[in-house]
Amino acid sequence: MKIDPSSKADLSAQIAKAIRDAIVSGALIVDERLPSEAELSEQFEVSRATVREALKRLAAQSLIRTQRGAFGGAFVNRLSFEEAYGQQITTSTLLLSMNAVSFETACEARFALESACAPLAATRRTADHLATMRAEIFRQTQPGLSDEGWCASDVAFHRALVDAAGNPVLSYQLAGAVEAMQPLMNMITFTARSRGKIVSLHTKIVDFCDAGDGAGIEEILEALALYTRQLGQEMAQKKTTS
Amino acid sequence: MKIDPSSKADLSAQIAKAIRDAIVSGALIVDERLPSEAELSEQFEVSRATVREALKRLAAQSLIRTQRGAFGGAFVNRLSFEEAYGQQITTSTLLLSMNAVSFETACEARFALESACAPLAATRRTADHLATMRAEIFRQTQPGLSDEGWCASDVAFHRALVDAAGNPVLSYQLAGAVEAMQPLMNMITFTARSRGKIVSLHTKIVDFCDAGDGAGIEEILEALALYTRQLGQEMAQKKTTS
DNA sequence: AGACATTTAAACGTCTGACAAATGAAAATT
DNA sequence: AATTTTCATTTGTCAGACGTTTAAATGTCT
Numbered sequence: 228m229k230i231d232p233s234s235k236a237d238l239s240a241q242i243a244k245a246i247r248d249a250i251v252s253g254a255l256i257v258d259e260r261l262p263s264e265a266e267l268s269e270q271f272e273v274s275r276a277t278v279r280e281a282l283k284r285l286a287a288q289s290l291i292r293t294q295r296g297a298f299g300g301a302f303v304n305r306l307s308f309e310e311a312y313g314q315q316i317t318t319s320t321l322l323l324s325m326n327a328v329s330f331e332t333a334c335e336a337r338f339a340l341e342s343a344c345a346p347l348a349a350t351r352r353t354a355d356h357l358a359t360m361r362a363e364i365f366r367q368t369q370p371g372l373s374d375e376g377w378c379a380s381d382v383a384f385h386r387a388l389v390d391a392a393g394n395p396v397l398s399y400q401l402a403g404a405v406e407a408m409q410p411l412m413n414m415i416t417f418t419a420r421s422r423g424k425i426v427s428l429h430t431k432i433v434d435f436c437d438a439g440d441g442a443g444i445e446e447i448l449e450a451l452a453l454y455t456r457q458l459g460q461e462m463a464q465k466k467t468t469s
Numbered sequence: 470m471k472i473d474p475s476s477k478a479d480l481s482a483q484i485a486k487a488i489r490d491a492i493v494s495g496a497l498i499v500d501e502r503l504p505s506e507a508e509l510s511e512q513f514e515v516s517r518a519t520v521r522e523a524l525k526r527l528a529a530q531s532l533i534r535t536q537r538g539a540f541g542g543a544f545v546n547r548l549s550f551e552e553a554y555g556q557q558i559t560t561s562t563l564l565l566s567m568n569a570v571s572f573e574t575a576c577e578a579r580f581a582l583e584s585a586c587a588p589l590a591a592t593r594r595t596a597d598h599l600a601t602m603r604a605e606i607f608r609q610t611q612p613g614l615s616d617e618g619w620c621a622s623d624v625a626f627h628r629a630l631v632d633a634a635g636n637p638v639l640s641y642q643l644a645g646a647v648e649a650m651q652p653l654m655n656m657i658t659f660t661a662r663s664r665g666k667i668v669s670l671h672t673k674i675v676d677f678c679d680a681g682d683g684a685g686i687e688e689i690l691e692a693l694a695l696y697t698r699q700l701g702q703e704m705a706q707k708k709t710t711s
Numbered sequence: 712a713g714a715c716a717t718t719t720a721a722a723c724g725t726c727t728g729a730c731a732a733a734t735g736a737a738a739a740t741t
Numbered sequence: 742a743a744t745t746t747t748c749a750t751t752t753g754t755c756a757g758a759c760g761t762t763t764a765a766a767t768g769t770c771t
Binding site: 239243247250251253257276279280281283284285286287288290305306307308311314315317318319320321322323324325326328332333335336337339340342343344347392394395396397399400401403404 | 481485489492493495499518521522523525526527528529530532547548549550553556557559560561562563564565566567568570574575577578579581582584585586589634636637638639641642643645646
Binding site: 507521538539540541543 | 723
């Protein structure tokens with residue numbers, strides 16, 4: 228195995244790409260052991276340090292894991308949904324915070340995606356999902372709840388709704404959209420009145436979910452989206468006038 | 470700045486985490502220059518090689534970029550939508566291929582998400598989007614088109630539909646779902662008859678899009694989802710009997 | 712003074728060689 | 742047979758060196 232010397236990129240980036248391609252194409256399968264760093268440095272004709280930098284790049288993407296000791300080495304990692312969630316959430320969060328995505332836009336995307344799982348959630352929700360949602364609603368009615376706690380509970384509620392659709396791919400895709408919204412939501416001050424209104428909408432959602440009425444859920448979600456956007460606008464106005 | 474010596478993780482992972490946290494929390498802002506590798510190795514009291522491995526981890530996540538030369542160094546990277554697309558697509562693709570996600574499940578997620586942008590696409594589509602979709606439909610009618618070419622065009626068509634919703638966050642989230650499906654779709658053999666049927670559905674979609682009829686788009690998408698699933702089942706049967 | 716060429720220092724990219732620490736297999740011992 | 746010891750392998754970390762790139766600073770000429 229060799230590396231294209233005409234490429235302008237760093238050697239470690241080229242090697243990382245070569246190995247990544249081998250994994251994506253299926254030439255390297257899950258749990259397969261890569262050659263040792265010493266062997267790789269021979270094959271690619273670079274130093275061990277360079278190989279190590281390449282491997283760290285892959286480790287950062289959860290494509291490989293490493294083990295020390297005899298018969299250790301780098302192994303192709305089975306990318307779990309959990310790990311993928313995590314990566315997606317940090318990526319989405321940064322994307323939103325660094326690109327001045329408006330509250331409007333993020334809100335629109337989030338509720339559009341969430342509506343997509345409403346019909347599925349209505350038919351597939353289990354008692355577990357309903358219990359989780361009701362528990363979060365209960366938390367949201369506690370008077371002493373901090374703003375951060377409120378937002379966290381809101382995220383948990385909506386994640387339960389998404390998970391109720393029973394499709395791990397959907398859950399994965401939406402994890403980013405829902406969680407990445409939290410920093411933006413944290414900027415809103417939720418008054419007792421607004422909390423009450425949201426709790427009542429949440430209650431309707433879980434009731435429709437229980438009844439298996441997907442269209443009902445969508446309707447409430449739309450109202451919730453409208454109200455959330457309204458709160459966002461008030462926040463924007465307060466900011467400009469202060 | 471120092472590192473927790475009680476942690477069991479690698480030093481390079483700890484340092485990467487420390488810098489990543491600083492970026493996510495906003496302590497380091499976009500385009501800000503990090504200390505040089507030599508300075509970082511002093512601050513963290515580790516060797517330069519270890520610092521470099523940490524920086525490569527961050528580079529793999531597009532959190533930083535590096536520049537050589539005087540006044541070069543590592544800079545906090547503005548995560549662009551383009552880069553985020555790319556990461557999301559490789560992650561989604563691997564997730565699907567390594568976790569034995571069924572064609573059913575992937576299909577369901579994809580069409581559920583796509584339906585979510587139908588109403589927005591109907592109101593916001595530009596002449597550009599319509600032209601792209603029509604161009605892809607034309608490609609799909611060419612008799613000599615290979616199976617790979619067909620699938621690529623299919624992806625391009627659906628991406629144009631998603632982009633027509635005019636919400637970059639939605640486009641980003643869906644890029645993964647749509648593109649990650651391609652390897653699964655590639656396993657289906659598209660006969661002339663099935664191609665014809667799909668082209669006719671695509672044509673209806675772009676017509677509804679042109680007319681601003683979101684509900685119409687959703688309806689056709691549902692039919693397309695149904696037909697795609699049917700093709701998937703035929704493929705599965707052929708595989709078990711052969 | 713202004714335009715162009717040269718020098719130079721800072722910083723990353725890579726290499727070499729070394730040692731420590733972990734780890735599982737094999738060998739030795741009880 | 743069970744336990745302990747040895748041992749080879751492999752990753753993790755370090756120190757020092759050299760090449761390459763790059764932009765700023767300096768010098769030179771018109």
